[in-house]
Amino acid sequence: MDEYESLSHTRWDCKYHVVFIPKCRRKALYGDLRRYLGELFRKLAAQKESRIEEGHLMPDHVHMMIAIPPKYAVSQVVGYIKGKSAIHLARVYAERRRNFVGQHFWARGNFVSTVGRDEEVIREYIRNQEQADARLEQLNLWR
Numbered sequence: 001m002d003e004y005e006s007l008s009h010t011r012w013d014c015k016y017h018v019v020f021i022p023k024c025r026r027k028a029l030y031g032d033l034r035r036y037l038g039e040l041f042r043k044l045a046a047q048k049e050s051r052i053e054e055g056h057l058m059p060d061h062v063h064m065m066i067a068i069p070p071k072y073a074v075s076q077v078v079g080y081i082k083g084k085s086a087i088h089l090a091r092v093y094a095e096r097r098r099n100f101v102g103q104h105f106w107a108r109g110n111f112v113s114t115v116g117r118d119e120e121v122i123r124e125y126i127r128n129q130e131q132a133d134a135r136l137e138q139l140n141l142w143r
Helices: 031-047 074-093 116-127 129-140
Strands: 015-020 051-057 062-067 111-114
Touching: 015 074, 015 116, 031 051, 031 062, 031 074, 051 116, 062 116, 074 111, 116 129
Parallel strands: none
Antiparallel strands: 015 062, 015 111, 051 062
16 A cells, blocks of 8 residues: 555555446356456456456456546446446357346446555455355355
8 A cells, every 4th residue: 555556747546446236136257257257357447547456256246446547537447347348248158148138237336435544454355255145145044
């Protein structure tokens, strides 16, 4: 956190915790698609001069901590990543999957929170999200 990024007239450290889901919260992020999306998200973020610091693809949602320069709006970068990845997935996977909804893969909207001083807490939360969900599902079995 002591290292700041720089643009021509700006020093910055803007990181955001972002969560978004596939349409109808379908558990579509399995197997090959899951491994493939991580690299695709990193490439798309780099095209907007952003960097994914931490990320985890859950079966039904995406968590990421992303550094975005102040010259871009967070919604602009997240919308770009969601839009371009949906188009790419439609081209690559649409013919193999019968229930694939084409270029409308992601649901509208997302959750965004600034990271600030809690960077390490957010990183730990993203890393351990899968284990936390598994524990919660185990607890719900007893209801």
